[in-house]
Amino acid sequence: MSSSELRPKSLEEIIAGCKKNQLKAQELFYQHFYGYSMSICLIYSDSKDDAVEIMNDGFLKIFKHIRNQKQPKAIKSWIRRIMINTAIDHYRRTKKHRHYTELDHTQQSGGEGEIYGKLAASEILSMVQLLPTSYRTVFNLYVIEGYSHKDISDILGISEGTSRANLSYANKELRKMLAKWLNIEYLK
Amino acid sequence: MNDLELHQLVRDSLKEFKPAYDPRNWRLLQSRLILETTGFPWKFLALMVIPLTLAGTLWWNYQPLNTSDVNTSPKISKVSLKTAHTAPIFTPYVPRSLKTAPLVDIEDAENAKEEDAYENQHRIPNYELGMVYPMGPQSLNTPAVLNSYKTYFVEQKIRKLLLDRTIDQDSTTYKVLERNKEKWQSAVVVCDWTSSMFPYGTQIFTWLHHNQHNEALQAYVFFNDCDPAGTPLDQSSNTGGMFFTAEKNPQQVLSVMIDAVRIGAENTDLQENDLEALLFAAQQYPKADELVLIADNVSPVRYPQLLKKLNKPVRIIICGSTLTNQAIQPIYLELAKATGGSIHTIEDDLIDLENIPEGRWIRVGDKYFRYKKKKGEFVLTNRHKRPRNGTL
Incomplete structure (x- = not known):
């Protein structure tokens, strides 16, 4: 059909x-x-x-x-x-079946503020997908769905502290990936 | 950029994001839905059928031998030697586009049309690409590369694999290089750098990290055969999709490997251009004494007629054989024999290919094979371990 x-x-x-x-x-x-x-x-x-x-x-x-x-x-x-x-x-x-893996470390570049605006949804999405699963889940529940850390701790069965730490790691890793993306942009 | 700004950026970027409809995913769900909604007790039926089938198989295999048959002479049917010899050992997969027989029903044809239309609609336009790196380094910055989600994703995965110096469970490349590093002199590594071969190719980088001062390997050629949009580069004389370096510094080699990943991430072509790559390597590095081919034993080799043009010994490292029951693809044996080269697998080096002794064991991937002189080929055994005297 x-x-x-x-x-x-x-x-x-x-x-x-x-x-x-x-x-x-x-x-x-x-x-x-x-x-x-x-x-x-x-x-x-x-x-x-x-x-x-x-x-x-x-x-x-x-x-x-x-x-x-x-x-x-x-x-x-x-x-x-x-x-x-x-x-x-x-x-x-x-x-x-999961274990935490350290992501690729890249150098930070300065003056990036305006260039972030050029990023397409697919690029942001691929960066979010590259986050380890536990970081990504907390990040999405907090940032996209607007849950509090208390709610997230109940939903995922983790402590509030773990939820905060995972969010903080996710922010850090995303910033690194954005900086890496800037290096690619500069190649143009 | 603080946390709030970062979160806002992610929210804003994803707000309007809506992936296009893919009818293939509906088909995946459709069969499950039919099972769920028809109410037919499929699970119960499956539970009944599986034990019955097992019992039937066991009965069939282990039924008592009819002694009256023992004294009768076995039936021997006439088999043409020519046919038997040329019968294919395995049937290679042929993509749908290459099949000419219209053996599809109308509904399938409709579905295929729909899928093709979907794929054409989403195909990234073809860009003219500098055939040989670094003739066209600007090709790495084409929108086809930079805007491809898949390319970015694959690149990140491979970069991580390389930097972690991860060795897959099948460490064929690393072990062969390590075993032969004192024997090979001034060799150029020619590596099939298509998606299924990434786990084997990354081992070169790990090996190089541990053997920076070794003189065995002089240069590296990584090959794939497509442009950034995944369209096969089809040329028999003008070689394309080659990425090469003679650097010893692992970081330099890494950047060439990553560039090759970025160009070849969309590659889905089954046939590989091994022979074109070997010819390219011989031409690019004329002083090299030998060529080391890291070959995919599962993929067919394109343009076998180019074999005659090779005049340097080719050492072939056989990878990816665990998917078939064939120890070595005949084309690789022919290539090694014709050039005076050799075949290498995870535990074995076959140097004298003209005189392989009867019963010689080799391990390819996680399977063990024995040489049958009569058949002139390695035959799969059911062993999972090499026997004690299995070095022969």
């Missing part, structure tokens, strides 16, 4: 179709929220493959529980919540 065969429908119709487990409606729903969900999953994972895995796990949960969703207007925030929770589950599942 190709996407061209799918006739356009309103979001309400698509959701109604998903509630009836219609595959076409589910594909349209997936297509509609792909960019939104993928942008969330990408910042919580260190590769595109991982992000796709998390996103598809999230969509499975969504299709399983969508019939209980009474407010179509709140669907976007509901999807966001599910994607983040799935990413956190993924973090917990793979926690014991």
Whole structure:
């Protein structure tokens, strides 16, 4: 089945179709929220493959529980919540297989303030993805989702001190990567 | 830039970020969805089928021997020697674009069209690239390189791998170089520097770090065969995608390796240009006594007819063989024989290729093979360890 065969429908119709487990409606729903969900999953994972895995796990949960969703207007925030929770589950599942690795150290360059503005989303994203998983998860929950360290410590099962330290390391590493990026920019 | 500014920058950059739809990911989910939503007890069925299949296999393999068959003479079917000899040992993977037979149903064709359209839409435009580094160092700064997320990501990973001097579980390159550093004189290393070979190529850097004053290796050529957008550079006479240095300083070698990664990160071409690279190395370093090829035993070699043009001994380090049951690709054996070179694997050096003794053991990757003179090839054994007298 190709996407061209799918006739356009309103979001309400698509959701109604998903509630009836219609595959076409589910594909349209997936297509509609792909960019939104993928942008969330990408910042919580260190590769595109991982992000796709998390996103598809999230969509499975969504299709399983969508019939209980009474407010179509709140669907976007509901999807966001599910994607983040799935990413956190993924973090917990793979926690014991991870170990901290020191990132490549590069020299700081000065006068960089204005050039940062030129960075594309994909570049920032690739830098966030290069962070070790524990730093990245804390960074995202704090910076993107706006959680407090107390909330993060509850969600991830770590102490508040660890959460603060991870955020501080993440900031430090991101600054290093930005400085490295500046060196590349100067080559132009 | 303080923490707040940094966080604001990240938030602002990612606010409008929306990756484009990729229909392949839907297909991944689709099959899982069907399993989940049909309500059919697939898991129960799988639980039933697996033990039954296992039991059936065991019964089939270990059923008692029918003694009445013992006295009957075995059936021998006539096999043409020519056919048997030329039968392929393994079937190489052929990309979809090279297959001509229309053995796809309409729905698959639709999907393939959709995928191709998606890939074409997202392909980075082709840029004219200086064929041989450093003729075109400006090519490293083309938008195709600088704006590619994949290139940046791969470069970071390889840089880290190199700087950590990490040696993969399969340390073939390092061990062969270490074993032969006193035997080889004035050699040029020619390394397949495509994605699957990164773990083997990075070992050169580690070895160089430990052997900076060794005179065995005089220069390094890293080759891949694509432009920054991943389009294969297809030329039989005009060699491309070559990155070389005669520096002894590991940092200099590192920068050449990183440049090569940045150009070749998008490479997905299966055939490799080993022979073009060897010819290039021989031409670039005419004073070199021998060439050391770090070769991918899994990928086919392009333009085998170029073999005749080589006139320096080629020492071939066989890497990546754990994916196949073939000890050494025939083209590498032919290359080493034709140039008076040798074959090297993680534990073994085959110097006299014309007179390999019967039963000679070699280890390639994590598999052990024995030489069968009758077949003229190494045959896979089921051993996971070299036998005590297995040095033969």
